[in-house]
Amino acid sequence: MIKLLPTKHLLLISGVSALLAIVLIAFPDEKTADNNLISLEANFEVIDQSQLMLQDLQRLNPKSNTVSIPLDATPSNNATPTYEIQTPSNLVKKSTPETFKEQSVEVKSGDSLSKLLSSEGISAQDIYKVSLADKKQKTLLQMRPGQTIQFTTNETTGELTQLTLILNRLDSVTFERNDNKFNRTETSRTPEVVQAYKEAEINNSLFVDGLRSGIDQPLLIELANIFGWDIDFALDIRKGDSLSILYEEKYLDGEKIGHGNIIAAQFINNGRTYQAIRYQTEKGANYYTPDGLAMRKAFIRTPVDFTRISSKFNPNRLHPIFKTSRPHRGVDYAAASGTPVKAAGDGKISFAGKQNGYGNVVIIDHGKGYQTLYAHLKGFSKGTKRGARVQQGNIIAYVGQTGWATGPHLHYEFRINGTHKNPVTVKLPNDDPMPKNDLKSYLPYAKQVVATLSNSHSPSFAQKLASLKE
Ligand SMILES: [Zn+2]
Structure with a gap:
């Protein structure tokens, strides 16, 4: 049988046998293989009928798909004196490119970076290294359901090489591997x-x-x-x-x-x-x-979110029983007890305390002759005291029914140079x-x-x- 084969093939077979021997001796366990190894597959690409040989080899070594030999183990030693199967190192690199896998996952409710990535097979070390790069900004800790994480892994080593969290259509943050750590960069797209x-x-x-x-x-x-x-x-x-x-x-x-x-x-x-x-x-x-x-305007029209106006401004109101003039110099805004009351404009608190019929009351001086008054309050907010500066919209107190009040409401007055104006209709200064x-x-x-x-x-x-x- 052997005699019928051409010499070239004979030589090749002996070469492969020798190689196999080297492989089996040097690497009884494929786990010891590392980066400075090249695959046997690559070596045989240059040889006639190499695929057949390879299949034979794989049959002999069914545990692994590729058999590796060290770069320095030259196959053309004594066993194959006439046939060179050594491959130049530049060719080796070219024929064994590193391959990467890109994946994309959507962040679900309850996901954390480590939960999400470890379920995708990323090592705890790599997850740690990425989070280290995000230590200051903590963007990854704030990822929300619906956002997308894209990541790339080295198919050979399983290492994470890149990770991008897409925050929204415009913004994303990327972590790129650089040796043993990750570099963080932010990207923002500008819409037209x-x-x-x-x-x-x-x-x-x-x-x-x-x-x-x-x-x-x-x-x-x-x-x-x-x-x-x-x-x-x-x-x-x-x-x-x-x-x-x-x-x-x-x-x-x-x-x-x-x-x-x-x-x-x-x-x-x-x-x-x-x-x-x-x-x-x-x-x-x-x-x-x-x-x-x-x-x-310098004032907000109504300093409280009210349900209805329970009593209108009426400077000529007659007392229903005594028939004497009992003007209502403000407007009553009915609201639930505890509803926040806001300062109508910037100013300085000139009074915060109790005053007979008004109950708990706050008066604010706004300058230029403007004054506002808030009565029947349940209580004051922190910092509401005489002399304190307030800004428009600041919460100064809460609706109550202290003083002469039959239900919770805010009695609100608006005065210009001492004259009461209807808060609902007064022309507010710009x-x-x-x-x-x-x-x-x-x-x-x-x-x-x-x-x-x-x-x-x-x-x-x-x-x-x-x-x-x-
Ligand atoms: Zn009133």
Whole structure:
């Protein structure tokens, strides 16, 4: 049999036998194999009928798919004097590329980094090394259900080579292996920002008709906040009121992903027109009239979330029994006991304590002759004492029924230079106007924005505006 084979093949067989002997002696256990080994498969790629030989080899060594030999164990020693099967090292590298596996998993509720990665077969050491790179920022500790983790492993060693937590469509954080540690980098994509224009006519409510006109709910809430100083959206809205809005839309890969700021907006309410333009000053971004007056007022209209007005302002009220004049110099807002009461404007507390009929009462001085009073309070919040400075919206106390009160409510008074005004209707002063320096650059900008708004109006909106001006 053997005699029939060509000499070349004979030599080869003897070579392979010799190799096998080396392999079996040097590596009785494949676990000892490490990186400086090359696979036998690679060595035989250059030889005729090498696949057949390999199959034979594998049959002899069924435990492993590839048999490894050390790089320095030259197969062309005594046993194969005439045939070289040694492979140059550059060729070895080329024929045994490292292969990597990319995977992607979605974070589920209750997942932690270690739970998630260990279930994917990542070693505890690698998980530890990644978390070490995130020690300062702790982004991985805050991962949320629905986010995605992409990771890459070395198929040969099982090592984690890269991990990315995709936080949202714009932001992700990546950990890349560098020897024995991971480097952390943050990536943020910038969406394309485009100006958009919408308008709506109100026949039901701001929200119903706004949504119907394609204005997103968050934008409608912002609109209500911008114009809420001038318009009470629960009481003042009339059928046929209209609004127009110039705002930013954000796009990513051609798809709309959300909105940015409201650049400017216009509201026609009950025959009056209001315009607001967003502008950034040192004090932050705020909305101003085209003349540079703040849209925001120095006072909030109602300092408490109330269920109903239980008694109106009435300076000429007659006592129901005595028929004598017993004016009601404030407004009563019925609210559950304990409801927070807010400071209506910036100022200084001039009184916090008990006063006969008022019960627990707070008086705030706002300067320029303005004063507000809050009575029948259940109690005061921390820091509410005489002389303390408060800012608009700070919680100063809680609704109660101390003093002469038949049920929990806030009795609220608004005084200008000592005269009581109706808190529901008093004209509230604007917040501080724009600083003079900013005004110089604001006015030309505002002019341009107003022009953009006007050019965008639909014919019917323009007509409505024109009819108001006549
Ligand atoms: Zn009252």
